[in-house]
Amino acid sequence: MLEAKDWLARIHALPLDRPMRIMNVCGGHERSISMAGLRTALPKQVQLIAGPGCPVCVCPEEDVYQAIQLAAHAGVILVAFGDMLRVPVNVAKGELRSLEQAKAAGADVRPIASPREAVQIAQQNPERQVVFFAAGFETTMAPVAAMLIEGVPDNLSLLLSGRLTWPAVSMLLDSGEAGFHALVAPGHVATVMGPEEWSFVVEQHHMPAAVAGFTPVSLLAAMYSVLRQLIEDKRFLDNCYPELVKPEGNPVARRHLAQAFEVTDANWRGIGVIPVSGYAIAPAYAAHDARLRFPDFNDAERKRAGQMPPGCDCARVVLGRINPDQCKLYGTACTPKYPVGPCMVSDEGACRIWWSTGIRATEHA
């Protein structure tokens, strides 16, 4: 079996005669790339871009606001994946800015690591309403769908902010200014949904694409594949994570997703509405929709509702238009300890990942 250094040698041996920009759309990929130092190990012509791979970063500001209001004013137990707790919303000074602040102010906010914990908490507190604020891509939404289908207690409802990965890439490619030449597709999204979802990149946009796992070996194999496709002017969808990514993905998981949710147009924070990019709770499970159970907790008239925080360039970071250290706030006003934007909060946010691998603020002229 080839090791990482072998793949690097193969890539360095390629006749790279022009800049080639490869986008990934997965926080796990970005973390592995950054940790392994692949950007500096690759030839200068190869540029790696972190694209829309962080569901927490694009979770609508209104949804976070609603979760904070439910926790603070509706007397519910609010459970969410830990990443969500520190995501800031735009409110006047002195108002609750995050779930973490709501928790500090006495609200019952609990971080969880699995949908199963949401069910357990609801079972243990039958006299309380429990709201599970669930943001995530397909890989996370399949377990959430399974949770609903397996059956949840009456007192558990979902504030769902699930998103699909491929429509954001499709939007970028349709925009005519994608800014990248090849795509590394997300390994665990493809494990669930199947690699076929990504064939539109090749067929409609004539762009090389390869599904990758999370080890440097798998990522480098995928990069080698798309670079070679660019050089030889051949295009196909490669699967460099065949151990887990099977044709058609995980059919049980896809069936559950289709049963529990409907695919709708959805808002991405700072980016806008992307067609067919969101999951909504299917009518059969409407009894567990927190938006229907608690309809009065969203103040759409708020100043800057839905936007990124002032001065924050997260939206352009998410779209791969700029690198994290090109944001004026990166490492100055915005650090993991005092994050301004969601990309510095989430473990899957490009800013948080770049910071954790030692990249500090560049001088801004």
Added chain:
Amino acid sequence: MCLGIPMKIVSIDGYNARCEAKGVSREVSLFLLQGEDINIGDHVMVHVGYAIQMMTEQEARSTWELLDEMLAAEDSDA
């Protein structure tokens, strides 16, 4: 979050499995692998408490190595 953790199955009770990785033991749902022939000793990729796919022991090992490196890097960052 999307990284996933490979775990080894040590016992199975319906859709619930007790799994372990690197000495840590967890309850994992097998609900997304209905219909698969899953046995004690098999390895699965676990994401937010649900097994999303079966995998070989060798693939599990290479992912564990990666996770170790990431944890070490996190520690030095803290």
